[in-house]
Amino acid sequence: MNIHRLVLWGILISLSLLALKKCSAGEPTPSKKQDMQCLDYSSKSSWANIPETIDHPVDVFYVFPTIYSEKKPLNMDIMNRPDLQSKAKGLMIAQAGVYSSSANLFAPFYRQASFVALNSDEDMYSNKYFRIGADDVSDAFEYYLTHLNQGRPFILASHSQGSLITIDLMRNKMGKPELQRKMVAAYLIGYSVIPADFENYPWMKAATGAKDTGVIISYNTQTPGATGSPVLKPGAFCINPLNWKTDGTPAGREMNLGAVFFDDFTGTLKKEVSHYTGACINTETGALETTPPDYKQLDLGHFPEGVLHKFDYAFWYRNLEKNVAERVESYLLKNKNK
Numbered sequence: 001m002n003i004h005r006l007v008l009w010g011i012l013i014s015l016s017l018l019a020l021k022k023c024s025a026g027e028p029t030p031s032k033k034q035d036m037q038c039l040d041y042s043s044k045s046s047w048a049n050i051p052e053t054i055d056h057p058v059d060v061f062y063v064f065p066t067i068y069s070e071k072k073p074l075n076m077d078i079m080n081r082p083d084l085q086s087k088a089k090g091l092m093i094a095q096a097g098v099y100s101s102s103a104n105l106f107a108p109f110y111r112q113a114s115f116v117a118l119n120s121d122e123d124m125y126s127n128k129y130f131r132i133g134a135d136d137v138s139d140a141f142e143y144y145l146t147h148l149n150q151g152r153p154f155i156l157a158s159h160s161q162g163s164l165i166t167i168d169l170m171r172n173k174m175g176k177p178e179l180q181r182k183m184v185a186a187y188l189i190g191y192s193v194i195p196a197d198f199e200n201y202p203w204m205k206a207a208t209g210a211k212d213t214g215v216i217i218s219y220n221t222q223t224p225g226a227t228g229s230p231v232l233k234p235g236a237f238c239i240n241p242l243n244w245k246t247d248g249t250p251a252g253r254e255m256n257l258g259a260v261f262f263d264d265f266t267g268t269l270k271k272e273v274s275h276y277t278g279a280c281i282n283t284e285t286g287a288l289e290t291t292p293p294d295y296k297q298l299d300l301g302h303f304p305e306g307v308l309h310k311f312d313y314a315f316w317y318r319n320l321e322k323n324v325a326e327r328v329e330s331y332l333l334k335n336k337n338k
Helices: 002-023 082-094 128-148 161-173 177-182 195-200 317-334
Strands: 047-049 059-063 104-108 154-159 183-189 215-217 259-263 268-273
Touching: 047 082, 059 128, 059 161, 082 104, 082 259, 104 128, 128 161, 154 161, 154 317, 161 183, 161 195, 177 183, 183 317, 259 317
Parallel strands: 059 104, 059 154, 154 183, 183 215
Antiparallel strands: 047 104, 259 268
C-alpha cells in the first residue's frame, strides 16, 4: 500500500512540475500565485477575436505584434491586463482589417515577450521568453484547426514579433501536406524570412507575383540608407506590395491605392492618403525602401532612424487589402472542383 502511495505521489508531483513549466511566466517566481494565467483556447476569453458568424469561405489566423515593453515580468500577463487586451483588439482594425474584409478573423491572445527581452543579436527562436508566446500561439493554432476551422482554407497573417512566431509556426506545424493544401497564403510582414527557411522547410515558398497561392508575402519598410533594423536580417526575402515584384523595379506613388493611418491601439482612423508614397526593393539588403512625404512627422517608436517598421501595414493598406481579395479568389478558382 505504501509503495502504491509513493508511486501516486510521484505521478502527481511530476504532473505538477509539468503544469508549472507550461504556465511559467518565463522567470522563477516566489509563489505559484504569481505565475501568469495559462491561456485556455477553448474559452473565448483567450481570443482577441473569434467571429460571431462565418461570412467568408476562407479564414485568417492573425498574430498581433509586440504591444508590451515592461521590464517585469518579461512576458505579458495578457489575461490580467485589460489595457493590453484593448491594445491587441485595436490592431484588429489597424492591421487585420486588410484581411477581415475577405476572411473570417481568428486572433489569439498570447503571452508575448516584452520588447526589452528581444535581442536581435541572438537566435530569437530559442529565446526562453519568446518560446512562451510562441508555444501559446502553437496551442491556439491546434485548437483552431481542431475546433474552429471546420475544413475551410486559411490565411496566416502577422506582424513583427507576431511574424517571428508565425515563421516558427510554419516551420513546426505546416509540414503536413493537408495543411499546405489549405493555406491560401502567409503574410509574414515585419520580420525576415531568410534563405535557410526556404531551404530547410520546403513547404515555405516565396511569393513571385500578385496571385500565386500557398506562398509567403514578406517585407520590411525603411528609408533608403537606413541601418540598424532589428527585424531585417541578411538575405531577407522581400516582395513589393505595390507592384508585387521581387526585383528592384520601382513602384511609383501613383500605384499606391491608399495609405491608411490608425491609432494602432484603439483602432481609431486618423486619415487616409491616396498615392501616399512609392516603394522599391533594395536587392542588396532586402529592404522595402520608401521616402514618405511627411517622414519627419512620423513617430518611429523604439526603432532606429529611418526604420519604418511601425508603418508596414499603414503605408500599403489598400494595396494589401486588394491583394488579399485577389489571392483568395485565385485560390478558390484553383480549388473549385477539388
